[in-house]
Amino acid sequence: MSISKPRLAxxxxxxxxxxxGVVGIHTGSQYLANPAANxxxxxxxxxxxxxxxxxxxxxxxxxxxYNLDMAQPFDYRSFLRRRIRTVLVPYVVWSLFYLVHYAVLxxxxxxxxxxxxxxxxxxxxAGYQLYFMVILLWFYLMMPVWVWLVxxxxxxxxxxxxxxxxxxxxxxxxxxxxxxxxNFFLKSLIDYxxxxxxxxxxxxxxxxxxxxxxxxxxxxxxxxxRSSLVAFFWLSLGGLLGYYYWLIFTKGYxxxxxxxxxxxxxxxxxxxxxxxxxxxxxxxxxxxxxxFLRPVLSMLGRHSYFVYLAHPVAITYLGILLxxxxxxxTASIALVFYLAVVFxxxxxxxxxxxxxxxFPRLNQWTIGVYRKK
Numbered sequence: 001m002s003i004s005k006p007r008l009a010x011x012x013x014x015x016x017x018x019x020x021g022v023v024g025i026h027t028g029s030q031y032l033a034n035p036a037a038n039x040x041x042x043x044x045x046x047x048x049x050x051x052x053x054x055x056x057x058x059x060x061x062x063x064x065x066y067n068l069d070m071a072q073p074f075d076y077r078s079f080l081r082r083r084i085r086t087v088l089v090p091y092v093v094w095s096l097f098y099l100v101h102y103a104v105l106x107x108x109x110x111x112x113x114x115x116x117x118x119x120x121x122x123x124x125x126a127g128y129q130l131y132f133m134v135i136l137l138w139f140y141l142m143m144p145v146w147v148w149l150v151x152x153x154x155x156x157x158x159x160x161x162x163x164x165x166x167x168x169x170x171x172x173x174x175x176x177x178x179x180x181x182x183n184f185f186l187k188s189l190i191d192y193x194x195x196x197x198x199x200x201x202x203x204x205x206x207x208x209x210x211x212x213x214x215x216x217x218x219x220x221x222x223x224x225x226r227s228s229l230v231a232f233f234w235l236s237l238g239g240l241l242g243y244y245y246w247l248i249f250t251k252g253y254x255x256x257x258x259x260x261x262x263x264x265x266x267x268x269x270x271x272x273x274x275x276x277x278x279x280x281x282x283x284x285x286x287x288x289x290x291x292f293l294r295p296v297l298s299m300l301g302r303h304s305y306f307v308y309l310a311h312p313v314a315i316t317y318l319g320i321l322l323x324x325x326x327x328x329x330t331a332s333i334a335l336v337f338y339l340a341v342v343f344x345x346x347x348x349x350x351x352x353x354x355x356x357x358x359f360p361r362l363n364q365w366t367i368g369v370y371r372k373k
Contacts, residue, residue: 019308024046046255232279
C-alpha cells in the first residue's frame with residue numbers, strides 16, 4: 001500500500017544528473033575511436049561519470065520505499081501491474097525500435113529473427129543502454145525479497161552488505177569467465193551476467209530502500225554531516241581517478257583498458273557510487289540551490305527517461321555526419337558532440353511529451369506515463 005508523503009525534488013534532480021552522466025559515458029565511447037584520444041577527457045567522460053547507472057538503482061529503490069507503507073502487507077500484484085506499465089512496456093517498445101532501426105539502417109535483417117529478438121529482449125542487448133532496464137525489472141520481480149530485507153535490516157548490517165558487494169563484484173568482474181564452457185545458453189548466461197544479475201547492485205538498491213524508510217534519520221544525518229559528505233565525495237572521486245591513472249602510467253594500460261577496469265563495479269567504483277548517492281541527495285535536499293538552477297534540474301529530471309532511452313539515436317546519426325565530413329573526433333569536437341546529443345535528445349523529449357498529451361499512447365509506450373484518472 002502506498003502512502004502520501006512530501007515530494008522530494010532530489011529524486012528528480014538526481015535522475016537528470018545521472019542522465020547527463022550516461023550520455024557522457026556513451027560519448028566517451030565514441031571519442032575513444034580516436035587513437036590519440038586525450039586520456040584526461042576520457043577520464044571526464046568515462047570515469048567521473050561512473051556513478052550514473054548505479055545511482056539510478058539507488059533513487060529507484062528510494063522512490064518506491066519512500067511511498068510504501070511498511071506497516072501494511074506488501075501488495076505485490078498491484079506493484080507489478082504498475083511497474084509493467086511504466087518499465088516493461090517502454091522496454092519492449094524501445095528494444096523493438098532499436099532492432100528494426102538497426103536492420104533498416106545497416107541492411108542486416110538477421111536481427112529480426114525470432115531467436116535473435118528473444119535473446120536481445122532477455123539480455124537487454126537491442127540497445128547498449130537497455131541492459132539497465134533488464135536489471136531493474138529483475139529487481140521489481142524480486143521486490144518481496146527487498147521488502148522483507150529492508151523491514152529487518154539494521155544500520156550495522158549495511159556494512160556487511162557493502163563488504164559482500166565489493167567481494168562479489170570483484171569476483172564477477174575479474175575472476176569469473178566462460179572459458180571452457182561449450183553450451184551456448186550457459187555461456188551466454190555467464191557472458192551477459194552484467195546485464196541481468198541484480199547481485200551486482202544489491203547494496204546500492206537496498207541502501208536506497210533503507211534510507212527512504214528511515215528518512216527522518218537520514219535527513220538529520222545529512223544536516224549534521226554535510227561537510228563530511230562533500231569531502232567523502234571528492235576523496236572517492238580522487239581515488240577512482242587515481243586508480244585509472246595508476247593503471248595507465250604504472251601498468252601500461254590503454255585508456256580503454258583503464259576505463260574498463262576502473263569502472264563502477266571495481267572496489268573504488270563502489271565506494272564512489274556510495275559517496276555520489278549521499279552527496280547528490282544532500283546537496284539537493286539540504287543545500288539552498290540558486291533559483292535559476294531548480295527549473296533546469298527539474299526539466300532534466302522530467303525528461304531523463306526519454307533522453308536515456310533515445311540518446312543512442314542522436315549519437316548514431318551525429319556519428320554518421322561526422323564520418324561523412326571526413327573529420328575524426330578530437331577533444332573539442334567530442335565536447336560539442338556531447339552537448340549536441342543532450343540538446344537534440346532533450347528537445348525531442350519535450351516535443352514527444354507534448355505530442356503524448358494529444359496522443360496518450362505515445363507517452364504510454366515510450367516513457368510509461370499515463371494520464372491520471
